[in-house]
Amino acid sequence: MFDHTIPELSALLRDRKVSSEELSRLYLARIARLDGALNAFITVDAEKAIAQARAADARIARGEAGPLTGIPIAHKDLFCAKGWKTTCGSRMLADWVAPYDAHVVEQLDRAGAVLLGKTNMDEFAMGSSNENSHFGPVKNPWDPARVPGGSSGGSAAAVAARLVPAATGTDTGGSIRQPASLTGTCGIRPTYGAVSRYGMVAFASSLDQGGAFGKSAEDLALMMNAMAGFDGRDSTSVERQKEDYARDLGKPLSGLRVGLPKEYFTADLAPDVASCVTAAIDELRRLGAATVEVSLPNQALAVPVYYVIAPAEASSNLSRFDGVRYGHRAASYTDLADMYRKSRAEGFGAEVQRRILVGTYVLSHGYYDAYYLQAQKVRRLIARDFAEAFRSCDVIAGPVCPSVAFPIGEKASDPVQMYLEDLYTIPVNLAGLPGLSVPCGLGAHGLPVGLQVIGNYFDEARMLQVAHQYQLATDWHRKAPPGYGA
Amino acid sequence: MDWEIVIGLETHAQLSTASKIFSGASTAFGAAPNTQACAVDIALPGVLPVLNRGAVERAIRFGLAVGATIAPRSVFARKNYFYPDLPKGYQISQYELPIVSGGTLAIVVDGEEKRVRLTRAHLEEDAGKSLHEDFHGMSGIDLNRAGTPLLEIVSEPDMRSAREAVAYAKALHSLVRWIGICDGNMQEGSFRCDANVSVRPKGSEKLGTRCEIKNLNSFRFLEKAIEFEARRQMHLIEDGGTVRQETRLWDPQKGETRSMRSKEDAQDYRYFPDPDLLPVEIAPSWIVAVRESLPELPSAMRERFVGDYGLAPVDATTLTASKSLATYFEEVVKAAGGEPKACANWVLGELSALLNRLEVEADSSPVRPASLAGLVKRVLDGTVTGKAAKEVFEAIAAGEGEADAIIEKRGLRQISDSGAIEALVDQVLAANPKLVDDYRAGKEKAFNALVGQVMKASQGKANPAQANAILKGKLG
Numbered sequence: 001m002f003d004h005t006i007p008e009l010s011a012l013l014r015d016r017k018v019s020s021e022e023l024s025r026l027y028l029a030r031i032a033r034l035d036g037a038l039n040a041f042i043t044v045d046a047e048k049a050i051a052q053a054r055a056a057d058a059r060i061a062r063g064e065a066g067p068l069t070g071i072p073i074a075h076k077d078l079f080c081a082k083g084w085k086t087t088c089g090s091r092m093l094a095d096w097v098a099p100y101d102a103h104v105v106e107q108l109d110r111a112g113a114v115l116l117g118k119t120n121m122d123e124f125a126m127g128s129s130n131e132n133s134h135f136g137p138v139k140n141p142w143d144p145a146r147v148p149g150g151s152s153g154g155s156a157a158a159v160a161a162r163l164v165p166a167a168t169g170t171d172t173g174g175s176i177r178q179p180a181s182l183t184g185t186c187g188i189r190p191t192y193g194a195v196s197r198y199g200m201v202a203f204a205s206s207l208d209q210g211g212a213f214g215k216s217a218e219d220l221a222l223m224m225n226a227m228a229g230f231d232g233r234d235s236t237s238v239e240r241q242k243e244d245y246a247r248d249l250g251k252p253l254s255g256l257r258v259g260l261p262k263e264y265f266t267a268d269l270a271p272d273v274a275s276c277v278t279a280a281i282d283e284l285r286r287l288g289a290a291t292v293e294v295s296l297p298n299q300a301l302a303v304p305v306y307y308v309i310a311p312a313e314a315s316s317n318l319s320r321f322d323g324v325r326y327g328h329r330a331a332s333y334t335d336l337a338d339m340y341r342k343s344r345a346e347g348f349g350a351e352v353q354r355r356i357l358v359g360t361y362v363l364s365h366g367y368y369d370a371y372y373l374q375a376q377k378v379r380r381l382i383a384r385d386f387a388e389a390f391r392s393c394d395v396i397a398g399p400v401c402p403s404v405a406f407p408i409g410e411k412a413s414d415p416v417q418m419y420l421e422d423l424y425t426i427p428v429n430l431a432g433l434p435g436l437s438v439p440c441g442l443g444a445h446g447l448p449v450g451l452q453v454i455g456n457y458f459d460e461a462r463m464l465q466v467a468h469q470y471q472l473a474t475d476w477h478r479k480a481p482p483g484y485g486a
Numbered sequence: 487m488d489w490e491i492v493i494g495l496e497t498h499a500q501l502s503t504a505s506k507i508f509s510g511a512s513t514a515f516g517a518a519p520n521t522q523a524c525a526v527d528i529a530l531p532g533v534l535p536v537l538n539r540g541a542v543e544r545a546i547r548f549g550l551a552v553g554a555t556i557a558p559r560s561v562f563a564r565k566n567y568f569y570p571d572l573p574k575g576y577q578i579s580q581y582e583l584p585i586v587s588g589g590t591l592a593i594v595v596d597g598e599e600k601r602v603r604l605t606r607a608h609l610e611e612d613a614g615k616s617l618h619e620d621f622h623g624m625s626g627i628d629l630n631r632a633g634t635p636l637l638e639i640v641s642e643p644d645m646r647s648a649r650e651a652v653a654y655a656k657a658l659h660s661l662v663r664w665i666g667i668c669d670g671n672m673q674e675g676s677f678r679c680d681a682n683v684s685v686r687p688k689g690s691e692k693l694g695t696r697c698e699i700k701n702l703n704s705f706r707f708l709e710k711a712i713e714f715e716a717r718r719q720m721h722l723i724e725d726g727g728t729v730r731q732e733t734r735l736w737d738p739q740k741g742e743t744r745s746m747r748s749k750e751d752a753q754d755y756r757y758f759p760d761p762d763l764l765p766v767e768i769a770p771s772w773i774v775a776v777r778e779s780l781p782e783l784p785s786a787m788r789e790r791f792v793g794d795y796g797l798a799p800v801d802a803t804t805l806t807a808s809k810s811l812a813t814y815f816e817e818v819v820k821a822a823g824g825e826p827k828a829c830a831n832w833v834l835g836e837l838s839a840l841l842n843r844l845e846v847e848a849d850s851s852p853v854r855p856a857s858l859a860g861l862v863k864r865v866l867d868g869t870v871t872g873k874a875a876k877e878v879f880e881a882i883a884a885g886e887g888e889a890d891a892i893i894e895k896r897g898l899r900q901i902s903d904s905g906a907i908e909a910l911v912d913q914v915l916a917a918n919p920k921l922v923d924d925y926r927a928g929k930e931k932a933f934n935a936l937v938g939q940v941m942k943a944s945q946g947k948a949n950p951a952q953a954n955a956i957l958k959g960k961l962g
Binding site: 079080086088093096098099100102197198199200201202204205206232233234235236312313315316318319320321322324325326336340360363364365368372 | 525528529530531532533534535536537564566568570573574575576627754756757758761762763764
C-alpha cells in the first residue's frame with residue numbers, strides 16, 4: 001500500500017477498496033511510528049486530517065472525486081495553511097498560526113487532497129541539507145546519518161519513507177530537485193509564474209517557485225494539475241490556459257532531442273553520479289531520443305550570481321519579521337532598536353542571518369552596481385545561454401547534484417561547499433525555467449542519484465513525458481529506502 | 487548682503503481610490519485603528535502586492551494635466567528601512583523609473599506669471615501611524631493608512647520666495663482636485679508638502695546647501711516655515727557659519743524649524759526593483775483614453791480665456807488657479823451675456839477680495855454668479871457708477887438681495903440728467919473759486935479736484951463722463 005503511486009491509490013479509493021479515512025489513518029500511524037527517527041514533520045494534525053478525509057470520502061461517494069480526492073499529502077511548512085502553524089523552520093515563527101490559505105493549499109484542498117501535516121525544512125528555505133531548521137535536522141531515510149538535502153528536506157524524506165504519498169515543496173535554487181535526488185524521490189520545480197506564490201512565505205521572490213514531490217512522474221503531473229494556474233493575487237503569476245500536465249505522458253520519445261550541457265559533465269561531478277546519469281541518458285536514447293551536446297558557457301557564474309540576488313531579495317523579504325506585529329519578540333529590551341536587534345538575533349538562525357547580512361551589503365549604496373546590478377546582468381546571460389541551447393534541443397538532461405547525500409555535519413561549517421551543492425540546479429532558477437529530478441540509479445554507499453530534466457518555459461508536460469517514459473522502462477523510482485518498503 | 491532664496495517642494499497627494507494601492511482594503515479616513523488593514527497591509531508572511539490600476543490611472547491624469555511625459559514602462563522599487571509603522575520593513579515606491587517625468591505648473595505672484603518646472607511624480611504607498619500617547623510608555627501602531635496610494639510630486643528648485651512656494655502649492659492643490667485625483671483635505675493629511683530651502687547671494691549661479699523641512703500641513707505653515715528657515719540660513723552664513731544639509735521639522739507652536747536628522751545620519755534605503763511587482767506598462771491607447779476622460783484642464787481653459795475672451799494672460803492664469811473660481815467666472819460671463827473682460831475684473835477684484843476675507847472658495851461665495859452678473863450689467867449700461875457698484879456689491883454680499891433692488895432701495899441710480907448735473911457743477915464752481923483760478927492758471931490737477939467735488943455733491947451718483955464734459959464746457 002505505502003509503495004503505491006497516486007493513480008494506484010486513487011483507483012483503490014474509487015473502487016472502495018479503502019476509504020480516505022482508512023488511508024489517512026494508516027499514513028498517520030506510519031508517521032507516528034517512523035518519523036521520530038526522521039524528523040520530517042514539524043506539525044501533524046490527525047484531527048484536521050480525518051475531518052478532511054471524511055469530506056473526501058463523501059465526495060467519492062457522490063461520484064465527484066478527482067484524481068487527488070482522498071489522497072493524503074503534506075505541505076512544506078513554508079505554505080500558509082489556515083489554522084495550521086506555519087513556522088518556515090524558524091524560531092521566528094515557531095508559534096505562528098496562519099490565518100489564511102496559500103493558493104497552493106487552497107488548490108490542493110479544492111482537489112480533495114487530505115493534509116496530514118507540515119514538513120520540516122531549512123529555515124526560510126535557506127539551505128541544502130535541512131540542517132538549518134530550528135526544529136532540528138531531517139534524516140535521510142536511506143541513511144539516517146546523512147542529510148536528505150534541502151531546503152524541502154522534510155517533504156522529500158517524508159515521500160521517500162512512504163510517510164505520505166506526495167508533498168509540496170519550494171525551489172529557489174534547487175530546494176525541490178536536490179532533496180528529490182538525494183532521497184530517490186521525484187520532484188518538480190515548475191516554470192517561474194506557473195504556480196502562484198501567494199501564501200508561500202518569500203525567500204527570494206524572483207526565484208521562488210512552488211512545486212511537488214511524488215513517487216513517479218505521473219504523481220507530479222497530477223499534483224501540477226491541481227497546483228498550477230493563474231492567481232490574480234500574485235502579480236508574477238502568468239495568465240494562461242489551464243493545462244493537463246499528464247496529457248503527453250504516454251507519448252513515445254522518438255524524435256525527441258535531448259541536450260547535454262558539456263559544462264554539466266566535468267570533474268566536478270562524482271564518478272558514481274556521472275555513471276548513473278550517463279546510463280539514464282543511454283536509456284533515453286534506447287527509447288528513441290537523440291542527444292545533442294549543448295553549451296551553457298556562463299554556468300560557472302550561476303552560484304556566485306545566485307548568492308548575490310537571493311540574499312539581496314531575502315534581506316528585504318525578511319524585514320517584516322521585526323517582532324512588532326507577530327512572530328518572536330525578545331522578552332526584554334531597552335528601546336526600539338534593541339527590540340529589533342534582540343528579536344531578530346534570537347528569532348533567526350545563523351544561515352538566515354548570514355544571508356541577511358550579505359544581502360544588505362550587496363544592496364548598499366556604493367556596492368549596488370558592483371554586485372546586485374552586475375549579478376542581474378549575468379543572470380540575463382545565463383537565461384540567454386538556455387535560450388540558445390533550446391534552439392537545438394527540446395529538453396536538457398544532466399545531473400541534479402554533484403554527489404550523493406553527504407553525512408550530516410560534513411558541510412555545515414563550510415557555507416561555500418554547501419552552496420556548490422546547487423551548482424546544477426541554480427542556473428534553472430536564475431533563468432526561470434522548469435526542472436525536475438527523477439531517480440536514475442544508486443551511487444556510492446547504495447545512495448540514490450537523480451537525473452535532472454530541464455524544459456523550456458511552460459514545457460512541463462514534455463519534461464514529465466520524458467520522465468514517465470523513462471520510468472516505464474526502468475524501476476529506479478520504485479526503489480524504497482532499506483527498511484521503508486511496504 | 488543681498489540674498490536669493492531657492493525653494494523646491496515635494497508634495498504627497500493621496501490618490502482618491504476607494505481601495506489601497508496594493509490591496510483591497512478601504513482607504514476611508516477615520517475608521518477605528520487597524521480595522522482597515524488587511525493581510526497585505528499588515529504584511530503577514532506570504533502575502534503579495536497587486537497594483538491598483540486606479541492609482542496608475544490617476545498618475546496618468548496628473549501627468550497629462552501638467553504636460554509631462556508618461557513613462558511607457560515604470561518600475562516599483564523597495565525603499566528599505568525599519569520602523570514599527572512600516573509593516574514590511576520597506577516601502578514600495580518608484581525610484582529610478584518614475585511614472586511621470588517633467589511638466590510645468592503656472593503660478594502668479596504680484597501680477598507676475600511664472601512657470602514652475604516639475605522634476606517627476608511617482609507612485610508609492612503610505613506608511614501607517616505610530617501613536618505615542620495613551621499607551622503607558624509603549625507606542626500604538628495603527629495600520630489603517632498603510633498602503634494608501636500616494637503620488638509624490640517633486641518640483642525643480644524654481645521658486646524664489648515663500649509666497650511663490652505657497653502659490654505653487656495652492657496651484658498644485660487646486661489642480662489635483664480639478665482633475666479628481668485627490669480630495670486635497672490637508673487636515674486629514676491628503677495633501678502634504680515638504681520644502682527644500684537654500685539661500686545664495688543674489689546673482690550667484692551655485693545653489694546653496696539645502697535643508698528639507700517637514701510637517702507643513704497648511705499653506706500658512708509652509709510660508710512661515712520657509713521664511714523662518716531662509717532667515718535662519720542667511721543669519722548663519724552672515725555670522726560666518728555654514729549650512730548643514732539636514733532634515734528639519736517645523737514646530738508650529740514655536741514658529742521655528744528644528745533639526746531632525748543630518749545628512750550623515752541619513753539611512754541607506756538600499757533601493758532595488760520590487761521582484762513581487764511587474765514593471766508598469768502603459769500602452770498609448772490607455773493614455774488616449776485617460777486624456778479623453780479629463781475635464782478641460784486649467785492650461786487649456788487659460789488659452790481659451792486669452793484667445794476667445796481677450797483676457798490678459800496673467801488674469802487668465804489667476805482665474806484658472808482653481809476650478810471653483812474658473813467655473814464661477816464662466817457662470818458670470820454666461821449670465822451677463824458676454825462682456826468677459828468686465829466680468830473678469832469683478833471676479834478678480836471685488837469677488838476675490840471678498841473670498842479672501844471670508845476664507846472660502848468661489849463655490850461657497852455669498853454672492854452667486856448670477857447676482858454678480860446682474861450688477862456687472864448695471865455698471866455696463868450706466869445705471870450705476872463704479873463707485874456705487876462697489877457699495878451694491880457689498881450689499882449683495884451682506885444678503886440684501888439682487889443688484890436692481892439694492893440700487894433702487896438705496897437710491898444709487900446714476901444721475902445722467904444733464905440739467906441736474908449742470909446745477910451741481912454750478913454749485914461746485916461757485917463754492918471753489920480757488921480751484922477755478924488754479925485750473926485757469928494751468929494746474930490740471932485742479933480739474934480733477936473739481937470733478938471729485940461734483941461727484942461728492944452727487945453722492946457718487948453723477949455720471950462721471952457727463953460731469954467731466956459739463957465742467958469742461960463751463961470752465962471754457
